[in-house]
Amino acid sequence: MNTSLACAIDDAPAPLYIVKTSTIHGTGIFARSTIAPGTCIVEYQGERIQWEQALDRADAKGPLNHTYFFSLNDGRIIDGGKDGNAARFINHSCEPNCEAMEHDDGRVYIYALQEIEAGEELSYDYALIYEERHTPAVKRAFACYCGASACNGSMLMPKRSARYRAQKALAK
Template sequence: MPTPRKPRIVVKNSRIHGRGVYAARRLEAGKNIIEYKGERIAWKEADRRPPSDPDDPFHTFFFSLDDQKTVIDASVGGNASRWINHSCDPNCETEETDDGRVFIQALRDIRSGEELNYDYSLTIEERLTATLKKNYECRCGAKTCRGTMLGLNKRQLKAQPKR
């Protein structure tokens, strides 16, 4: 009987935010690590849903697809991928396939025990304010941290205070 392979990832507490996903063994650059799973819904439905955590209404498990109409809600039928945190200096990225599946892929070789993260680059339709930046505050600790999980345009990046 073959020996079972060690799992690729493990979920545990994170210094960045609550829970996080960690490499349980070395992960190779360019390889898919996990698929972002959950219920597929329209944005209208996503906007109607209560927050995953009522104490933190800006924290959701929504992943917007490229069509800008569909959202994966990982709080319903999701997997460990929903616990992957944001970083301004990520070791992973998301890759959407032609059929709308989303995979978390390693940008570089990742050591065993290293936390997985990708740049959320969240988009909002509202004007960027200090309150919004605070609501989407980044705690990644990277030297290149922009202070927010929001995807900022070039003008907004220039206006950012130096860290």
């Protein structure tokens, strides 16, 4: 997919989604009508900040916090909690029906991976990386409630084992 082009939603008369209460987690975004695979649904918007600012904001919320941060390829972060839009309410799923793609201009758009029926909740895999130890408290804080048949129970990416990290270090 050419990610240098603007998404057609910029000219759309109405959003393809509605925001309402979710059974997955708090608030969610749902298809207003059937959405075809490959359709650009919404841009993920918010204040663009440096990584250090994101760390400061996360620290202010406490060690186990949920944010609306979206990491960009250039190292910056989109903070959807500040000047963000409804895209921040798209929930995680282990079997997502959407994916987030960063375009060449640094804008992030959410695309349908498959046909999404009217009323179906939009989701993508957060693939969260948490560097600290995955303690029971951390696992509870980042528990997944997507209900997918292949749900792994967590929004976090699995940590690599110490053995794997040692092998990677030796390979360098």
